[in-house]
Amino acid sequence: CLELITALSQFISDENKLDRVIPYLVNCFLSTKSTNVQSLALQNVCQVLSNVEELTALNANIFVDYLFPKTKKLLQQCNSTNNITIANNDTQYVKIVLANCLGDLVTIAERFEGLNSLNHTKRNDNYILPSFTDLHIQDKSSRKLIQLVSDLTISLLTDNSAPVKISLLRNILPLCKFFGKEKTNDIILSHLITYLNDRNYLLRMTLIETIPSIAILLGPITLERYILPLLIQSLVDSEECIIIAVLYGIKDLCKVGLISKPVFYDLAATIIPLVFHPNYSIRNVTIHIVYQI
Numbered sequence: 001c002l003e004l005i006t007a008l009s010q011f012i013s014d015e016n017k018l019d020r021v022i023p024y025l026v027n028c029f030l031s032t033k034s035t036n037v038q039s040l041a042l043q044n045v046c047q048v049l050s051n052v053e054e055l056t057a058l059n060a061n062i063f064v065d066y067l068f069p070k071t072k073k074l075l076q077q078c079n080s081t082n083n084i085t086i087a088n089n090d091t092q093y094v095k096i097v098l099a100n101c102l103g104d105l106v107t108i109a110e111r112f113e114g115l116n117s118l119n120h121t122k123r124n125d126n127y128i129l130p131s132f133t134d135l136h137i138q139d140k141s142s143r144k145l146i147q148l149v150s151d152l153t154i155s156l157l158t159d160n161s162a163p164v165k166i167s168l169l170r171n172i173l174p175l176c177k178f179f180g181k182e183k184t185n186d187i188i189l190s191h192l193i194t195y196l197n198d199r200n201y202l203l204r205m206t207l208i209e210t211i212p213s214i215a216i217l218l219g220p221i222t223l224e225r226y227i228l229p230l231l232i233q234s235l236v237d238s239e240e241c242i243i244i245a246v247l248y249g250i251k252d253l254c255k256v257g258l259i260s261k262p263v264f265y266d267l268a269a270t271i272i273p274l275v276f277h278p279n280y281s282i283r284n285v286t287i288h289i290v291y292q293i
Helices: 002-011 014-031 035-050 062-079 088-123 132-157 162-169 173-195 201-218 220-236 240-256 261-276 280-292
Strands: none
Touching: 002 014, 002 035, 014 035, 014 062, 035 062, 035 088, 062 088, 062 132, 088 132, 088 162, 088 173, 132 162, 132 173, 162 201, 173 201, 173 220, 201 220, 201 240, 220 240, 220 261, 240 261, 240 280, 261 280
16 A cells, blocks of 8 residues: 555645655554554655655645654654564664665755745745845754754664664765764764674674765865774774775775875885785785775
8 A cells, every 4th residue: 555655646746745645654654563564654755755846835844843753753662662562673674764764864855955945035036135034944944954863863873773773874975964074073973983893793894884985075184083093993803804894995095085195104004914814805905005005
């Protein structure tokens, strides 16, 4: 039924999608006891919203006033130890889907903010610049959106389940773009650092594969002060696959020119002993990095 509704929604107006389809899907992931239905409803919400191109004044703040508060409520239900309707093992799947969809939802929310500003300009042809009141309302809405997304992100970043964190890491770049450099350092990077000490090697592996992309967004200063020392620290990891991933990440960062020349020599001195490592892949990547430096 959910899949059919989502498929047919492409043939109705954007107003009906927001007024009828989205409330039904949200009700499905809040009221049902089936985690499969909840997860599918979340995915369908993303799919329906991605096809919306026009906003009405009534739906301008759908994320701030409706969708993200409901999503936060769903996450609280999953985290609640007193939730007797759904088994704890099943709620993990819902959180995995939510963690994977959050980046897409944030991207759509930013696009909706742009559509809302454009609609506001079209409705007010008498002046070009918005009034102070309008700016204040938009700023208040933006701050509320950032706070809601921050709460959801922190809750998922600090979840006890490694698969939930892995799912979030695999689609975390839209969140980094949304928060910007300063808030990414405060909200995201500060939590990611703790993942390097996690027992789950798949979580450490996913972090190592993701962190070079985050470094590109944050710039060379953050890279050299915080991220690069973490990568170098991971070169002594007990899992050889993680060492290989770290070396490939360092190789990519050298290739795009984010690492300054003075750091090159210290980096080369650190990794050069790996040329004698018994693992062929580690030796091979190390030689490539030294050659590139």
